[in-house]
Amino acid sequence: MGRFVLRRIAGMVPTLWIIITLSFFVIRLAPGSPFSAERAIAPEVKADLEAKYGFDKPLLTQYMRYMGNLLRGDLGLSTKYPQRSVNEIIWLGFPVTLTLAAVALVWALLLGVTAGIIGAVRQNTVWDYGAMSAAMIGISIPTFVLGPLLVLLFSLTMFIFPPAGWGTWRHVVLPAITLGTIRAGYIARLTRAGMLEVVRSDFVRTAHAKGLPERLIIWRHMLKGGMLPVVTYLGPAIAFMMVGSVVVEKIFNTPGIGPYFVDAAFNRDYFLVMGILVLESVFLLGMNLLVDIAYGFLDPRIRYDG
Amino acid sequence: MSTLSPVSPGDDSQVACDLIAGTSLWHDAWRRLRKNRMAVAGGIFVMALTLACLVGPWVVAATWGYGYETQDLNYGAQPPTWSHWFGTDFFGRDVLTRVLYGGRVSLQVGLLAAFVSATLGTVYGAVSGYAGGRIDTLMMRAVDILYALPYMFLVIILVTILGKNLLLIFLALGLVGWLMTARIVRGQVLSLKERDFVRAARSLGTSDISIVFRHLIPNTLGPIIVYFTLTVPSMILQEAFLSFLGLGVQAPRPSLGALINDGANHMVVFWWELVFPGSVLAALLFCLNFLGDGLRDALDPQMKG
Numbered sequence: 001m002g003r004f005v006l007r008r009i010a011g012m013v014p015t016l017w018i019i020i021t022l023s024f025f026v027i028r029l030a031p032g033s034p035f036s037a038e039r040a041i042a043p044e045v046k047a048d049l050e051a052k053y054g055f056d057k058p059l060l061t062q063y064m065r066y067m068g069n070l071l072r073g074d075l076g077l078s079t080k081y082p083q084r085s086v087n088e089i090i091w092l093g094f095p096v097t098l099t100l101a102a103v104a105l106v107w108a109l110l111l112g113v114t115a116g117i118i119g120a121v122r123q124n125t126v127w128d129y130g131a132m133s134a135a136m137i138g139i140s141i142p143t144f145v146l147g148p149l150l151v152l153l154f155s156l157t158m159f160i161f162p163p164a165g166w167g168t169w170r171h172v173v174l175p176a177i178t179l180g181t182i183r184a185g186y187i188a189r190l191t192r193a194g195m196l197e198v199v200r201s202d203f204v205r206t207a208h209a210k211g212l213p214e215r216l217i218i219w220r221h222m223l224k225g226g227m228l229p230v231v232t233y234l235g236p237a238i239a240f241m242m243v244g245s246v247v248v249e250k251i252f253n254t255p256g257i258g259p260y261f262v263d264a265a266f267n268r269d270y271f272l273v274m275g276i277l278v279l280e281s282v283f284l285l286g287m288n289l290l291v292d293i294a295y296g297f298l299d300p301r302i303r304y305d306g
Numbered sequence: 307m308s309t310l311s312p313v314s315p316g317d318d319s320q321v322a323c324d325l326i327a328g329t330s331l332w333h334d335a336w337r338r339l340r341k342n343r344m345a346v347a348g349g350i351f352v353m354a355l356t357l358a359c360l361v362g363p364w365v366v367a368a369t370w371g372y373g374y375e376t377q378d379l380n381y382g383a384q385p386p387t388w389s390h391w392f393g394t395d396f397f398g399r400d401v402l403t404r405v406l407y408g409g410r411v412s413l414q415v416g417l418l419a420a421f422v423s424a425t426l427g428t429v430y431g432a433v434s435g436y437a438g439g440r441i442d443t444l445m446m447r448a449v450d451i452l453y454a455l456p457y458m459f460l461v462i463i464l465v466t467i468l469g470k471n472l473l474l475i476f477l478a479l480g481l482v483g484w485l486m487t488a489r490i491v492r493g494q495v496l497s498l499k500e501r502d503f504v505r506a507a508r509s510l511g512t513s514d515i516s517i518v519f520r521h522l523i524p525n526t527l528g529p530i531i532v533y534f535t536l537t538v539p540s541m542i543l544q545e546a547f548l549s550f551l552g553l554g555v556q557a558p559r560p561s562l563g564a565l566i567n568d569g570a571n572h573m574v575v576f577w578w579e580l581v582f583p584g585s586v587l588a589a590l591l592f593c594l595n596f597l598g599d600g601l602r603d604a605l606d607p608q609m610k611g
Contacts, residue, residue, distance in 0.1 A: 014451075015450075015451050018451055019451075019455055023460070023463070026463065026464075026467070027463060027467075030466075030467040031467070136592060136595055136596065136599075137588075137592065139591075139595060140539075140588050140589075140591040140592035140595055141588045141591075142543055142546060142547070142566075142587065142588070142591070144546070144547065144550045144563070144566055144567070144570070145566055145580075145584035145587060145588055147570075148566075148569070148570035148573055148580055148584075149580070149581075149584065151573075152573050152574075152577065152580070156573075156574055239456065242456065243456070243458040243459070246462075246551070247547065247550060247551065250551070251570065261459065261462065262462060262466075262551055262553070265462055265463050265466040266466050273463065276459075277456065277459055277463075280456040280459060281455070281456055284456055
């Protein structure tokens with residue numbers, strides 16, 4: 001197990017290096033510069049600014065310097081927000097995005113797994129069709145439609161939750177529901193499919209033969225088998241939530257990291273774009289590793305040797 | 307002339323072929339699809355909406371005489387009326403016409419991007435699977451690395467770099483969406499290439515290219531079509547996502563995502579600007595998803611997930 005984890009972490013390094021190198025050169029070779037969008041600035045000022053950020057050096061030198069700084073954990077300076085380092089912006093925004101994503105994930109799992117169990121246990125009944133239609137509706141409503149609709153309903157008509165901002169638990173509810181509902185739809189379908197897969201397996205038949213009560217069979221035997229596809233989906237689900245947070249945080253004016261990204265890409269804020277991209281990549285690779293490890297605990301047939 | 311010549315084995319098989327001709331994979335699939343009421347309803351709705359998007363703006367223009375950018379600043383934003391079914395926006399533009407135009411853009415981008423990604427993925431996966439060995443390992447390793455990319459973030463970067471151009475958007479979406487198709491096709495080809503009909507073709511001296519394109523790919527069409535239909539709604543969703551962020555189609559050309567963004571900004575007063583484009587997009591995705599699901603069950607009963 002330990003060797004498996006080490007090998008996977010070692011395997012992540014070249015992937016990460018390719019991601020960073022590729023995006024570094026794509027962003028840097030793109031037309032436009034961080035200072036061209038602003039009103040015309042004097043050439044001396046521009047030269048000064050370029051010297052400050054090191055843009056006057058050859059690209060390869062800049063790349064080497066960036067990688068060196070990255071290894072020391074320094075993500076550079078933002079060009080759009082000259083007073084703040086990228087580390088600072090991420091340090092402030094990322095916890096907010098993570099909180100939002102975590103609550104959304106809990107919501108998606110609660111809703112999705114429940115609907116999936118109902119669908120599987122009452123297969124081909126009204127309950128099943130109802131749960132699966134609801135899941136399909138959840139999948140088909142984009143976050144940027146659901147979010148404004150929820151605001152319209154719960155904030156501007158019923159005044160239950162604040163329409164925007166951050167700070168109390170009330171601020172988390174609507175964005176988390178917006179972000180999580182679409183994933184709940186997928187999770188419901190995966191749970192149902194996974195459980196139906198094990199319904200006819202030998203260990204469930206044995207459990208029935210032993211005379212175990214139905215409730216125990218569902219909770220102890222079927223659910224564990226049925227969770228496998230769901231666990232596999234958690235990696236992509238979190239990835240989708242990171243993308244979705246860009247839109248959700250824009251709708252609810254949440255001070256997370258998402259809106260910075262689009263802004264930074266537009267303004268060619270090189271270091272900020274790179275910083276967020278690196279952070280997301282490390283985070284996603286880490287989550288995928290966790291999912292693989294969790295897989296081994298859930299399914300004793302999987303062995304990580306060699 | 308009418309001598310009772312012994313029936314040759316060839317004729318025999320001809321008769322047998324005629325008898326079982328009705329149960330080909332496609333015929334079977336069609337029969338299964340027709341039994342799936344939700345999928346049929348979804349298909350009909352998608353076709354109706356496509357037709358509406360194609361001829362709708364023209365009908366509206368012929369009846370009431372306005373296009374998607376015809377403004378009436380004196381009229382301004384008005385709730386739905388008999389001559390403006392979906393109401394009008396801030397500039398007095400007809401929301402129905404704009405939604406239909408937006409639907410056109412969505413369908414175009416969805417189909418083209420899905421087509422680009424399906425083609426790329428199929429060729430890549432088939433070549434990788436057929437080549438096997440070290441080439442296969444290398445090609446699939448590349449797919450694994452690309453799969454680990456936070457790719458929607460890359461699309462955002464690509465779009466800000468390439469500029470807001472419809473062609474470039476579906477290219478960018480298609481270029482990053484082919485990975486799953488490549489994996490599916492490779493898996494199929496790996497098992498297919500050991501089959502007798504491929505060996506027979508090879509022993510007849512058929513070239514590798516011909517084997518891949520004439521024998522292997524046609525046999526993987528089922529899963530490819532299934533994955534294609536499931537890719538279309540996700541591409542439509544991603545285009546709308548980009549348009550919502552202001553990265554999609556340029557104004558004044560409408561797209562569903564941009565219309566929803568407008569609507570979200572004005573929803574306190576002009577709810578119809580949000581509700582109508584939003585429900586059209588959701589309904590389109592809903593029906594496409596049901597159609598894709600039905601096709602999967604019909605074409606490939608073993609595939610799940």
